[in-house]
Amino acid sequence: MNIVNPLFMKSSKLARYGAVAIAVVAVALWQRSAHSDERAVSIPAPLQDEPANGVHSETAVVSGGCFWGVQGVFQHVRGVTQVASGYTGGAADTAQYERVSDGDTGHAESVRITFDPTVISYGKILQVFFSVAHDPTELDYQGPDHGTQYRSAIFPMNPQQRNVAKAYIAQLQGAHVFSSPIVTRIETFKGFYNAEDYHQNFLALHPDYPYIAINDMPKVNALKNLFPALYRPQPVLFQTVARTGS
Structure with a gap:
């Protein structure tokens, strides 16, 4: 994967530094900034939304940068019953983290959000997506992460x-x-492939991880501040299962 600043390296790449180096990275990050460069924006609710039809389960799939943070945000949204990190847009045989990180598979790091439309509408899901979960003005990158994925x-x-x-x-x-x-972009859905188990619930399990603390915890705080009626303190965790496309 292409990272502008090596201090923001994720996953196994950051793990190679070892415990001492990670501590140095954490200090450097906090000295540089107490929050992510991405800013949450208060935006109006959608004027057009899906009509209520009594159905209690619906699925939304979106991508907006590293799936750790997007999953983490929606896990704190009332009415959401499950959020999975995964890959969308490419073929099944390239839906692996190291392969997707090359940036040439067509996949995007994405999340599949299962929600109850009688509690939260699809339009409201998109409002959170645009205002809190990511910056929709950044073309093929989000914060420190660059690439079509x-x-x-x-x-x-x-x-x-x-x-x-x-x-x-x-x-x-x-x-x-x-x-x-x-x-x-509004893209054609071609299937969703769950990410590896170690990517699931990453924000919930590692809130102090340097990358999460700088880039993603501010988004959860923004959700709480901008959407207090939607925010729930305890995240709904994804139960890892065998990886499949859907």
Whole structure:
């Protein structure tokens, strides 16, 4: 994977430093900044949303940078029943972390969000996605992570979701709520492949990990501050199972 600053290295790459080096990295990160460079933005709710139909389970798939933080944010959202980190956009045989990190598989680091539409709507999921979970104005990168695998994208599961996503992007663009144009793509869903077990629940299990502390915990705090009615203190954890596409 391509990382602008080696201090932000993730996963096994950071593990190679050893305990002493990680401590040095943590100190350097906190000295450099007490929070991520990505800023949460208060934005209006979508004017167009899915109609209520009494269904209690729906799925949304989005990508917006490292899946650790996006999963971690949505695990704290009321009405969400499960969030899995994974890969979307490419073929099944390239849905592995080290392969996706090459940036040429078509995959994006993504999350699959299962939610109860009677508690939280698809439009509200997108509002959290655009305002808290990532920066939709960063093209093929998020913060320190660069490459097409970190692109901002929505993968609608049906025509209704596609219409809501398309209308919401147009609404936000028209309202000029961001200082730069939204670059989020609406892509065709081709299947979702669960990420390796060590990627699941990473924020919940390692809140003090340097990368998480700097880049992702501010997003959880922003969720609490901007959406107090949606925030729940205890995250809903993903139960790891055999990796499959869906």
